[in-house]
Amino acid sequence: MACVSVVAACGGGFGEVAVAGEPERVPAHRDWRELEAPLLTRHVKLTDESRFVKAGEAYFSPDGSWIVFQAVPVPPEGEDASPHYSMYVAKLAHDEDGRVAGLEGEAMLLSPPGSANTCGWFHPQFPWKVMFGSTLVPPAADDRPGFQVGTRRYVWQFPEEMEIVQRSVPEIWHDLNMADEPQPEILPVTTPDFGEDAVRPVVIFEHPGYAAEGSWSSDGRFILYTHAGAPEGGGRPEGNLWIYDADFGTREPLVVARGYDGGPFFAPDDSMICYRSDRAGDNKLQLFVATLARDEATGAITGVGREVQLTDDGHVNWAPYWYPGSGTDGEGRAHGALAYTSSRAGHDNYELFALPIDRAMAGAALRRGTPGGVSPRRLTMADGFDGLGVFSPDGRHLMWTSQRRELGLPGSGSSQLWIAELAEGATAADLTGPLAARQAELLAIAEAEVDGLEVAGVVAQSESFGGEWLVTLTPGDALAWRARTYRVRADGHCERVRDGGV
Known part of the structure; x- marks a missing residue:
């Protein structure tokens, strides 16, 4: 089991994607271009x-x-x-x-x-x-x-x-x-x-x-x-x-x-x-x-x-x-x-x-x-x-x-x-x-958002495990919610496995 990356869900990695000519700004975890790369x-x-x-x-x-x-x-x-x-x-x-x-x-x-x-x-x-x-x-x-x-x-x-x-x-x-x-x-x-x-x-x-x-x-x-x-x-x-x-x-x-x-x-x-x-x-x-x-x-x-x-x-x-x-x-x-x-x-x-x-x-x-x-x-x-x-x-x-x-x-x-x-x-x-690790991290962030969590500023840490990924999300504001871990399969299925880190 190897730690792959630690990336924040704001700015560069998982930030919002500016869309030319459009008033909307698409968060990376909802942008299919980011998800499919x-x-x-x-x-x-x-x-x-x-x-x-x-x-x-x-x-x-x-x-x-x-x-x-x-x-x-x-x-x-x-x-x-x-x-x-x-x-x-x-x-x-x-x-x-x-x-x-x-x-x-x-x-x-x-x-x-x-x-x-x-x-x-x-x-x-x-x-x-x-x-x-x-x-x-x-x-x-x-x-x-x-x-x-x-x-x-x-x-x-x-x-x-x-x-x-x-x-x-x-x-x-x-x-x-x-x-x-x-x-x-x-x-x-x-x-x-x-x-x-x-x-x-x-x-x-x-x-x-x-x-x-x-x-x-x-x-x-x-x-x-x-x-x-x-x-x-x-x-x-x-x-x-x-x-x-x-x-x-x-x-x-x-x-x-x-x-x-x-x-x-x-x-x-x-x-x-x-x-x-x-x-x-x-x-x-x-x-x-x-x-x-x-x-x-x-x-x-x-x-x-x-x-x-x-x-x-x-x-x-x-x-x-x-x-x-x-x-x-x-x-x-x-x-x-x-x-x-x-x-x-x-x-x-x-x-x-x-x-x-x-x-x-x-x-x-x-x-x-x-x-x-x-x-x-x-x-x-x-x-x-x-x-x-x-x-x-x-x-x-x-x-x-x-x-x-x-x-x-x-x-x-x-x-x-x-x-x-x-x-x-x-x-x-x-x-x-x-x-890819980034895909798993984006899917975990999207699932956390579905769970009702505020994901702005979240930090994602992913580890490979038997062809799947365990992704731990930590809120940017430590008081917002406890860190939680999601399992992400190759078929894109994402489920919460526990609170706390891996």
Whole structure:
């Protein structure tokens, strides 16, 4: 046990953060920029309310220069916003130092008017080809997916018109192949690289019922996706995982189980898949990974080998996404990390967390009430929803959907896209290890404030203890209240353990 730091909650370290152009001054223990550092820094808001009512679920192109995302555009004055997401692509803009500064120009619309769309993905070899789920026409059902305020539940919809489609984007082709030459006003759409799909989305393969949530394998041969057919006797459809093999033009079921299995992704080395499911039927999604079985002669995926449930903690855990380099070694041992979205911090404040794959698959999965389980590392610390996190291919950035306000201010707004730099040289171990000492100290101060204590001038002393932190707070005014100690876990949970020092 080693003493790490002693810092006062005023002036330099934990003082109030001056906000340019704002009358408010944000105490550091309430400023999400301070709370998320040093792992996440240089936050940039990519979309905003002037263009989109809401935006989210974005993914990087293979070289990290473009993104695909879904959004609801701001409607013309006097008109209502669409109840459905449209699909867009945009190029990331960079400043003179090469850092992400926003989006370059206007985002480009890929989907037809009135259609419902979800889950975009770039082709790994031909990144100007973008796959997404689309109804192509206005769906017959007019109910809306998303978080329902009245029931406090996230509602999933399965439009039966939803198909997996592909759209080629000539602007991306030009950017990747002819970036040094002026872009013509009208790009050719009859090259061997694309045809009709450069004008409108085309269906990649047919599978009646809901087909969406697709992603390509790294070689572009397979599409992993969710399919839900019409339920027997009414009720909610149950989604299952399917695999489409472009070499043979076949589709086969991969994971068929009770509940809604969805949101699947191949590991970077294609050895495993991750997904989420509500096997218990209680709408509390949990995380799963599974190894893939293949035909040695043809390389075709024939099913799953070992399936492991990573979480079972009473919270809603969904939207898993692989950290670059994750997969299995030559001995079949898993390594790497997953980022995911969870209600661990409350159903009104979903946050991003990360789990180590090796320890989870070795049997130390999160189990309610079971000592020794793997505690996830909390990545985001802002008010409102933070989720659907994805890593850039080079592992230098995290991009996600957030309702946070700008400039570190507390409170929440509409869902928009954000991106931040990961700490230089960050590894999977850094993503899944203990919080930094400063983070623990700030969280302890915030908890003390919730307890009703005056925290101005407080001094925080932190000590590491088994992957957690014990933080002792001493008031600036010795007569204000007695020193007290808080335990801070990697998942951001903070609890008072005793009065007095450690």
